[in-house]
Amino acid sequence: AQTVTQSQPEMSVQEAETVTLSCTYDTSESDYYLFWYKQPPSRQMILVIRQEAYKQQNATENRFSVNFQKAAKSFSLKISDSQLGDAAMYFCAYRSANTGNQFYFGTGTSLTVIP
Amino acid sequence: DAGVTQSPTHLIKTRGQQVTLRCSPKSGHDTVSWYQQALGQGPQFIFQYYEEEERQRGNFPDRFSGHQFPNYSSELNVNALLLGDSALYLCASRVWRGRNIQYFGAGTRLSVL
Numbered sequence: 001a002q003t004v005t006q007s008q009p010e011m012s013v014q015e016a017e018t019v020t021l022s023c024t025y026d027t028s029e030s031d032y033y034l035f036w037y038k039q040p041p042s043r044q045m046i047l048v049i050r051q052e053a054y055k056q057q058n059a060t061e062n063r064f065s066v067n068f069q070k071a072a073k074s075f076s077l078k079i080s081d082s083q084l085g086d087a088a089m090y091f092c093a094y095r096s097a098n099t100g101n102q103f104y105f106g107t108g109t110s111l112t113v114i115p
Numbered sequence: 116d117a118g119v120t121q122s123p124t125h126l127i128k129t130r131g132q133q134v135t136l137r138c139s140p141k142s143g144h145d146t147v148s149w150y151q152q153a154l155g156q157g158p159q160f161i162f163q164y165y166e167e168e169e170r171q172r173g174n175f176p177d178r179f180s181g182h183q184f185p186n187y188s189s190e191l192n193v194n195a196l197l198l199g200d201s202a203l204y205l206c207a208s209r210v211w212r213g214r215n216i217q218y219f220g221a222g223t224r225l226s227v228l
Contacts, residue, residue: 042221043221043222043224044221045158045205045219046219047216047217091158101163101170102148102171103148103207103217104160105157105158105159107155107156107157
């Protein structure tokens with residue numbers, strides 16, 4: 001089974017600064033999707049950004065961008081100009097494009113934004 | 116446009132009881148997945164329903180069962196509850212053949228005493 005590892009249980013960042021959250025994954029497949037989800041205290045998981053493995057270009061969504069290193073099986077999330085509303089748990093997730101629809105999640109990184 | 120809705124939001128049961136959780140998918144979605152999120156952990160896949168059939172199942176015992184109705188809504192049933200079943204249960208929906216963006220509900224917090 002695929003595994004997703006988030007080695008930073010907690011991170012903090014000053015408001016308006018930049019922070020990078022790390023994620024590594026293990027797979028033998030070549031075609032898959034990677035995601036970052038945000039889970040605020042309200043509990044609802046919100047999609048932050050999505051990357052398709054066949055695309056070399058890193059995905060960006062406004063202040064959020066990823067550094068996708070396929071060979072290294074690394075998928076980090078960069079949050080620029082951090083805002084108080086960015087404080088939440090962030091989960092990295094993997095989904096195979098070929099062998100089913102199951103999502104595999106990491107254990108999460110708790111992000112604190114300091115005013 | 117309503118997103119994924121789940122009911123109830125909170126539930127307290129005792130060991131050995133049975134529980135049913137409900138989920139209505141986002142409008143236009145036909146596929147529902149259920150996840151269990153223990154405290155401090157990431158969500159773990161339980162199973163997925165499409166066209167009223169279980170399509171894929173994670174590593175969960177038969178005590179966990181589900182159903183999908185013709186209107187695409189879904190139920191998760193857990194029998195013979197154990198203390199370890201205490202968790203946040205998340206429902207997620209997507210379009211079977213569409214882009215692989217999965218939307219989540221706010222979950223049901225189940226406490227087993």
